[in-house]
Amino acid sequence: xxxxxxxxxxxxxxxxxxxxxxxxxxxxxxxxxxxxxxxxxxxxxxxxxxxxxxxxxxxxxxxxxxxxxxxxxxxxxxxxxxxxxxxxxxxxxxxxxxxxxxxxxxxxxxxxxxxxxxxxxxxxxxxxxxxxxxxxxxxxxxxxxxxxxxxxxxxxxxxxxxxxxxxxxxxxxxxxxxxxxxxxxxxxxxxxxxxxxxxxxxxxxxxxxxxxxxxxxxxxxxxxxxxxxxxxxxxxxxxxxxxxxxxxxxxxxxxxxxxxxxxxxxxxxxxxxxxxxxxxxxxxxxxxxxxxxxxxxxxxxxxxxxxxxxxxxxxxxxxxxxxxxxxxxxxxxxxxxxxxxxxxxxxxxxxxxxxxxxxxxxxxxxxxxxxxxxxxxxxxxxxxxxxxxxxxxxxxxxxxxxxxxxxxxxxx
Amino acid sequence: xxxxxxxxxxxxxxxxxxxxxxxxxxxxxxxxxxxxxxxxxxxxxxxxxxxxxxxxxxxxxxxxxxxxxxxxxxxxxxxxxxxxxxxxxxxxxxxxxxxxxxxxxxxxxxxxxxxxxxxxxxxxxxxxxxxxxxxxxxxxxxxxxxxxxxxxxxxxxxxxxxxxxxxxxxxxxxxxxxxxxxxxxxxxxxxxxxxxxxxxxxxxxxxxxxxxxxxxxxxxxxxxxxxxxxxxxxx
Ligand SMILES: Nc1ncnc2c1ncn2[C@@H]1O[C@H](COP(=O)(O)OP(=O)(O)OP(=O)(O)O)[C@@H](O)[C@H]1O
Ligand SMILES: [Mg+2]
Numbered sequence: 001x002x003x004x005x006x007x008x009x010x011x012x013x014x015x016x017x018x019x020x021x022x023x024x025x026x027x028x029x030x031x032x033x034x035x036x037x038x039x040x041x042x043x044x045x046x047x048x049x050x051x052x053x054x055x056x057x058x059x060x061x062x063x064x065x066x067x068x069x070x071x072x073x074x075x076x077x078x079x080x081x082x083x084x085x086x087x088x089x090x091x092x093x094x095x096x097x098x099x100x101x102x103x104x105x106x107x108x109x110x111x112x113x114x115x116x117x118x119x120x121x122x123x124x125x126x127x128x129x130x131x132x133x134x135x136x137x138x139x140x141x142x143x144x145x146x147x148x149x150x151x152x153x154x155x156x157x158x159x160x161x162x163x164x165x166x167x168x169x170x171x172x173x174x175x176x177x178x179x180x181x182x183x184x185x186x187x188x189x190x191x192x193x194x195x196x197x198x199x200x201x202x203x204x205x206x207x208x209x210x211x212x213x214x215x216x217x218x219x220x221x222x223x224x225x226x227x228x229x230x231x232x233x234x235x236x237x238x239x240x241x242x243x244x245x246x247x248x249x250x251x252x253x254x255x256x257x258x259x260x261x262x263x264x265x266x267x268x269x270x271x272x273x274x275x276x277x278x279x280x281x282x283x284x285x286x287x288x289x290x291x292x293x294x295x296x297x298x299x300x301x302x303x304x305x306x307x308x309x310x311x312x313x314x315x316x317x318x319x320x321x322x323x324x325x326x327x328x329x330x331x332x333x334x335x336x337x338x339x340x341x342x343x344x345x346x347x348x349x350x351x352x353x354x355x356x357x358x359x360x361x362x363x364x365x366x367x368x369x370x371x372x373x374x375x376x377x378x379x380x381x382x383x384x385x386x387x388x389x390x391x392x393x394x395x396x397x398x399x400x401x402x403x404x405x406x407x408x409x410x411x412x
Numbered sequence: 413x414x415x416x417x418x419x420x421x422x423x424x425x426x427x428x429x430x431x432x433x434x435x436x437x438x439x440x441x442x443x444x445x446x447x448x449x450x451x452x453x454x455x456x457x458x459x460x461x462x463x464x465x466x467x468x469x470x471x472x473x474x475x476x477x478x479x480x481x482x483x484x485x486x487x488x489x490x491x492x493x494x495x496x497x498x499x500x501x502x503x504x505x506x507x508x509x510x511x512x513x514x515x516x517x518x519x520x521x522x523x524x525x526x527x528x529x530x531x532x533x534x535x536x537x538x539x540x541x542x543x544x545x546x547x548x549x550x551x552x553x554x555x556x557x558x559x560x561x562x563x564x565x566x567x568x569x570x571x572x573x574x575x576x577x578x579x580x581x582x583x584x585x586x587x588x589x590x591x592x593x594x595x596x597x598x599x600x601x602x603x604x605x606x607x608x609x610x611x612x613x614x615x616x617x618x619x620x621x622x623x624x625x626x627x628x629x630x631x632x633x634x635x636x637x638x639x640x641x642x643x644x645x646x647x
Pocket of ligand 2 (some may be wrong): 461462463
């Protein structure tokens, strides 16, 4: 076998002799490998970010909602749509019936609100969360100034607000003393009782453009009568009995919603595990899509590489004749041309990988997830590049090895 | 075998079948060549010289007849076995030099040693020695394109010699060279012969053929004359 250097050298000669074709072929390998590494690494990052996020909500927390958080496929849309809302009444009932072993938080959320103070106002993009005094036990939001909601604020339907940083920056540009000030949310007056600690962005979206008000206020002032849907966040008091508490709570919820024993649940229960599973299948689709389009590009590249190598073999017929004349066995000729092909595809693969890691990293920074360069996917891509070289190089190499030495030496 | 020959052929023939015609490139060739002979195969264009050399050089197989090289019946061997024989026993020098244009002289001369499995260091050493033996000690790192025709042919000869073959074939080795350079190459072959090599020289030129000690004449694929040359040049 010749030295590795010689094989690389020959591979570059093959590229140089057919620049344009080689360029497009290397490009399509790079695109294919890029699609694979990039989607693989990006979904990895999203997964880990989402998991960290879910984890921060607490492992022993679950959600009761009317419809699932993520719906795959459209078939069940009507089934979910026709379910009765989870009402304020049901929320209070569940809170009362489970108070021995769990903390129930009710929450409702809507977005697109304008907040005003004096002459200053925000864009109509503020998210409003109606919730209760337990909210801060089950959420990772924290108060930086003032106080949280009290049970009495909800009971007596007080127009109090806890305001996120993005809003403060806009309507109180140089006024740090905001507690007690009266703001207008869609022209309805609210008194600031607290401010939220800034959290930064997640998936490109600020998490600080938010106002928290009593759930009762939210339902009476900001949602129409037929949209009185509350999300229930249940936190088990005792982690050890989590699964028992989960069952018990579901049982209570069925009683509250008047379900007969033979009827299915008309609400969704989402543990953090099931939520991260759903995210997992979403990112799984993303990965499949990336890998699939990557493979298409690689198949195209493989055909291109085979072509380049066939032309190379033809151009180097005489050289092959010489090699055979001085005693090269068939399999050494095969090995030489396959190795050259692998050097080619690996080169394209390397470009694609570097590109994928860089772009993936850039996008990761842009959308605010911590981007992890996925060594697994880099290795997968490079392995695929090698296999591609092998697959597309075997035929030309075999053709080279089967040349008749006399004919090859006579070839002009 | 007692008096084993280097080459022995019996009723050797080569027939090319094409769509409409059949060409008998060689017919009933019976020749025997000893170790350390210096033989010319001579004949007009199309007489079958290259075909004969290809078969004797194990590049090609005969259509019929038998061929013993070094006492071994070669006609039944497969491609890889023939490759091994070429690698160990045979060196080729061609009219068109047939060097690898992108590799320097040493790389070119090393090639047979690579396929012989010789370690890199030894390969390098032997290639340098072979190049020095043909008078190219000062051109070893040049590429063929940077050399004159005569120098290129010397590189080819060094490559033919580097694995110490028992037999060297030269097909019109001076065909692409001017007379003076051609003479220098012929002197080199005479030296090789004196050093114990067996040489088969293929040519259509009487003047070149006369350097050998024995001349086999071909016409239309038949041996028409096989005689000792009483006055070989340079010998
Ligand atoms: N691959 C082939 N297919 C068909 N016919 C061939 C083939 N190779 C050689 N021949 C024929 O065999 C005959 C002998 O050819 P060969 O090349 O041996 O001649 P030569 O004596 O070397 O001639 P030259 O001096 O021109 O090189 C010619 O008639 C040629 O056309
Ligand atoms: Mg010829």
